[in-house]
Amino acid sequence: MSPLPEATLVVVGAGPRGTGLLERIAANAPELLPDRPLRIHLVDPHPPGGGRIWRHDQSPLLRMNSMAEDVTMFTDERSTLTGPVRPGPSLAEWAADPAAHPPYAPPADPAVAAELRNLAPTDFPTRRAQSAYLDWAFRRAVADLPPNVTVTVHRHTATAVTGPADGPQRVRLASGAELTADQVALTLGHLGSAPDRPHRELADFAERHGGFYLPPEFSADADLTPVRPGEHLVLRGFGLAFIDLMVLLTEGRGGRYRTGPDGTLAYLPSGREPVIHVGSRRGVPYHSKTGYRLQGPPAPLPRYFDATAVDTLLTGDGPLDLRRDLWPLMAKEIGFGHYHELFHAHPERTALPWADFLAAYDRLGWYSPELAALLAAAVPDPADRLDFEALDHPLDGLAFTTPDALQQQLRTYIAADADRRADPAYSADLGAFHALLSLFQQLPRVLASGRLTARSIAEDLDGWWFGFFSFLASGPPGFRLRELLALSRAGVVRFLGAGIRVAADEAAGVFRVTSRSLPGHVVSATALIEAYLPRHALERTRDPLLHGLYRSGALVEEVIADATRTHRSGLLTITPADGRIHDPTTGGPHPRRIALGAHTNGRAVAAFARPRTNSPGFRQNDSAARALLRALAEPHPTTPPPPALATHH
Incomplete structure (x- = not known):
């Protein structure tokens, strides 16, 4: 009997979602693809495991908003899966003894290695520490693959996918190489979008008048160098993106904190900070994470x-x-x-x-x-x-006659929140x-039913x-709110309140900001940053592969319509059960393409999870992995892949 021909899978996106899918393939392959050789091509310009968002190459000042014991990439006894459960360590468990969890490789960065040695389960790790954990999780997933499965990593951007639904798929890379596959999985992670019209208009205004404007951006990728020392800067948004920007614009510019004899934290400016005015719809920061069990x-x-x-x-x-x-x-x-x-x-x-x-x-x-x-x-x-x-609305019904009164109210509110979440x-x-x-165990079922208006x-x-x-639930560590209070007392951060509105004053060439909390008071600034993460819009996606598929009519944006309204979510339409991309040419699921992650209407909360919470993301990975393996077990004709660029197994 002649040997089975090699099957090929291309996974575009090697961050936590791609790594999680690979882990589920390793768990399910012995059952669903026991004999056929399978070559997996993993395509991402960023390091596998962390991907772009969790790459090591970002500021060491940036931290996670979860404790080390609350982060895992692995299923456990609470997971309800069709495939087998493969337990693994949380970030805290792995850091406690990384050599006990093969394949072991010490972090190349001495600072990260030192952090991991001293990491307590209730610490909030740096993102670089999480990058090291994700790097190890990727290498473990590869090591757990059965002998008939090999992985080739391509550190390039995938720019296009072509091919008929009943034939091989071709994935083009920015290098000019082309990969041929039986199945393609798009695990692209969090994606940005080109600015919409209101954001473009504000950018044009700032450029005309020599100011600065930054539309929604991932904080670690933002270029903040144009913001000048002492410049009045408005941050519109008070969530995690604000916290990151606050850190980068203060401590990231040489400022430092000192604890006084009475335990109060003080900020010592470097002189390079801007004057940060912050406000939002609620006018208060996200509630801090609890620091206890x-x-x-x-x-x-x-x-x-x-x-x-x-x-x-x-x-x-x-x-x-x-x-x-x-x-x-x-x-x-x-x-x-x-x-x-x-x-x-x-x-x-x-x-x-x-x-x-x-x-x-x-x-x-x-x-x-x-x-x-x-x-x-x-x-x-x-x-x-x-x-x-x-x-939900802590400042509703409150109006202040002076900016100082608002500052004092917000300091009292933030201090009380930080104290409560630490107690x-x-x-x-x-x-x-x-x-x-x-x-989140049941919300996906309701959404998949099509019954919500x-x-x-x-x-x-x-x-x-x-x-x-x-x-x-997704606020910063408590110490970040203590730092915010210190910055407020130092005059580096000034609170704007709730319901802020920004207007571009063409005559004066500045941004004018008002809020419900300070009736009649106007703040003028020459710089404005949208301090929230970009929401993916398929028609404006920055991802070249999705852009090409959308423009060619090979993808469908989720559109929900009823008798009263039509809602375009900006998300890629998939079959929630297994991640199959909706094929507009047939009106059904594409037999050779799947997608998982935040850019899809699966609306996954995260690619990693708290232990023992039966993560919906892990269930999605398992279902998609099983669908891919069943399809790859079928006798599709396969074209030999190009020479490997880097092989892990």
Whole structure:
């Protein structure tokens, strides 16, 4: 019997998503492709593992917003997969003894090696440390591949994919080389887009008047050198991108922090900093991450927003609205996580036995007056109750007569948030966080059902929900808020408040900024940065491969339409079950192309996850890997690949 011909897979994108897919291929190949030789071409101009976002080549000042023990690239006993679970260490576990986890290779950067030696599980690592972990995770995935699978790494940009649905695919590289494949996977990670019209107009204004404007950009890639020392700069946005920019424009320019005898942090300017004015819709920074663990037993999640509840929601054919139909169950689930921790870890601050409280809580709807009465009776201190409206809009109804009054209010608010998130006495906040993460187990099912209205997807899901989730759950380490307070006291950072508006004053050649928090007050600046990450828009994508496919009509942007609205999300349409790209020529899934990640309507939250959270991203990787392997097991004709540029196995 003649040997089976070699199958070929090209994976475009070698960051965490591509690495995660490779890990799932290694786990599933013994079952689904036991005998046929498979060559995998991994294409990315950046180092495999970290990719562009998590590459080593970025400022050592930039850190993760997760503790080391909360980052993993591996499935575990909580993962619900079709394929096999292959446990692996978290970042903290790996750093504790990297030589115990082959293939071991010491980090080339001595500073990273020293950081890893001293890394505590509750530390917030540098992004360079995460880059080292991802580099190792990639090398482990390659080492775990069975002998019939080899990997070739191409440090180039993929510029085009061509080929018929029923024939070999050809992937063109910027080097001019061409790879021929049976299957192609696009694991491109976070992508930028060319500026839209409002951003272009602001850029043109700044150029005409000798100012500076930066549209949404990934912070590590941003060129901040045109921002002059002492220049008045507006940062529009108060999330993680703001934190990164704050660091790069202050400590990154030679400033330093000093702790005084009373424990207060002070900032010592270098003189090269601009004057940073910051504001946003809410007017406050993202809530800081907690710096402790749960004090009580973990809540048995999910309880209310589970598979049974979603089955009930999806019964029938009527449209669904996230805020009306889903949010009451989602909010109750978050509340369950919050109060479970409060009653079990801090029972002295509750007035009912847990069993009695839970029996009543089970019966009542989130917005019912009876639930409000139950919470008031069972949880005497309002500071221990969960109030989403107050959390979401902390400056609503507040207006200040002077800028100094606003500065003092924001310092008080930020200090209180940093203190609370550092205090295990308020570990109910962490209980709510765990429940918040659990919601992503079922949200993809609702989205895949096609039942959410176009308005609800545009405004509630892509708009409010993801923003609210990030505000509560994706904030910076607490020490960053302490640094922000020090910068405010030093006069380097000035708060603008909520609901800011920016106008380009053509006569004066400056940006004029106002806010709801300071009626009648105007700030003038010669520099403006959009301090938030770019959202991918397929029609304006900067990725050359996607750009070419979109322009040629080989891709479909997700468009949700109903009787009242049409919403263009800017995302690539795929089949959520296995990542197959929607083929506009047939109206169905493309048999040879898949895509995974943030640029797709799979709306993956992250390519790595907290341990034991049954990550949806890992489930997507597993489903896609199995679909690829099943397809590669079929007897497609294969053209021999070009000579290898670099081989790992």
